[in-house]
Amino acid sequence: MAEHESSSSTVQTQKRARPQSTWERLLRYTVVRLVTLFITVVIGVYLTILIANMGGYVDEIRRSQIREQIAIRLQNDPAFRALPPEERQKRIDAEVAVEEKRLGLDKPFLVRSFNYLKHALTLDLGRSENMTSDSGSRQVRLILLERLPATLVLFGTSQIVLFALTLYIALYLSRHYGSWLDRLFVALSPLSSAPGWFYGIFLIIVFAAWLKILPFGGMVSVPPPENPIRYALDVAYHMILPMMAMTLSSIFISVYSWRTFFLIFSSEDYVEMAKAKGVHPRAIERRYILRPTLPTIITSFALGVIGVWMGAPIFETIFNWPGLGRVLFQAVQLFDTPVIVGATVIFAYLLALTVFLLDIIYAIVDPRVSVGGGQRA
């Protein structure tokens, strides 16, 4: 940038001072941004801890579960049954106290909630209450990590394919505003009011139960093929129905809204000027419509990708897809707080990271976003 400003000496001196202060400002901005985002993550995670524990009520449930388990176990012991009732009660109380101490339930919830927070933020996700990972581990980290690839394969692929397809069709329709295809997409957009799993059920009925050409669900056939290429093909084959369901439920509304978005931006004065200047229609689309709207497109894509990470609990359940969404679904049903909190923490960190990256990308892509308050020399 500085190379151009060689015309007058006053401008030059201003210029020389600027790069340094820009870096300083960038650094300060980055630090401030990171701190704010971290505070957001802390608040979000702590709220999740409170909610996942039902404000401490889950402890009560767990205490009574422990008492019940111990009572049943002791009931089966003939020696225990021979004891007088007060003695039996004492034995039970003693064993419950040991178990509660082992699990940390003897401390008040408020204290433990901050312990949870510390562990969560340092990614020390701990052990689950009841659930085990597919390989049999009780480590929350492993429970989540082992399911991550399945979710990423399905939702990542669909998200990227859908996003590219949506933008392409939307641009095409904005060019052919009012054509029959345009009107078709607008007319079909209410289809997106139903979620993907809803279409999933119908698609399974049609293609799996009736036509018998696609599988009911799952990620691979049983037994899985040995050959890696055939394994990949088999996964792709299992992905057809879920991707169809997702496409059906989202493509019409997103094409509709992007097409409207592009239409609004293509009636900007500078687009008309570009046309008057004789810029090639493709170049108008690239430089005068897509380029100024790039920040919005990137944001929408990034937020979509974060959404993907968690999977969709009901969607994965319908298609029997062994992904994170289903783990989360099970964890909620089993009150498995560490798993819920673990998933949320990772999600919160990913969200914060994405927002941080978006801020930086914005500053690069959009010259109007000037770093640190916006006063330029």
Add this chain to the structure above:
Amino acid sequence: MSAQSSTSAQPVLKTEDLVLYFRTTKGVVQAVDHVDFELDEGRAVVVIGESGCGKTSFAKAVLRLLPRNVDTYTGRVYLDGEDIMELDDEEFRLRIRWAKMSLVPQAAMNALNPVLRVSDQVAEPLLIHDRQVTKEEAFERAREMFGYVGVPESFLHRYPFELSGGMRQRVAIAMALITRPRLIILDEPTSALDVLTQANIMNVLKKIKWETGTSYMLITHDVATSSELADDVAVMYAGQMVENSDAESFFSEPLHPYAKMLMAAVPKLRGDEELEFIPGQPPSLLNPPSGCRFADRCPFRFEKCDEDPPLFLVGDRKVKCWLFEKEAQGVYGTQPAVATGD
């Protein structure tokens, strides 16, 4: 400067029976209705008229910058004698757009792409229309044009949001000049600016006109400011061209009753007569009256006004009013002519 030359030289711009109708939910809007018009080389015409009279639509019809809801777009537009309505879109884009005709838009504030550097946008037409030009040469020309319109060169590589309104307007003018077009259409180039900046821009335009001999079509409703620049005046009313005269005669004595009343409504520096206004409203362009469109508001109305008047030639001036039927030397253009003087 005399109007005599206009008959011999070929006009830069000539329209015949130009029609531009828009489709709306309420019906068809007759924004430009059978306009015959010509502009001679090196002259500046000021197109005046009240808001919504079709001035901007006329410019858009000439530039072929059509919105999506066009209903009818017919007629002839000659640029240097060539009928440009015959060209297909791609030819029009390559040979006419900015190569021969450029535009300074109404709201120059938004006329620049916010995410591209000003230099790229000013140099862009040159790179499109002149294959031989390198990027450096194009930037050099842009720098030259900046000097010409009075924007400091240090602003060349800035973004539009870093420029003030007056500067942006001057950048838009620089952009319009860079390919040395035959005709520049200025659509209210100063209406959003303060008086000082307005005067400044008008001076820039005058200088350019003297130095380059470019023809101007200046669309405005600011009669006072534009009178400095005008060689010719065209008055539009309700989608039609009602008078087309040289500036000198027009400002001393407008012919058309509407033009007379329009001029009476312009404040003057000296003299304490009260400003007049025109009673009533212009007719709706959705369903305009079949006769003269000004008849309802016209103090000189007579029976003949129920018929649509042609453009009468009065000397070198053209006026669309039955009052001049007697003294007219003839009828101009290809109006759906109601027979005159049989």
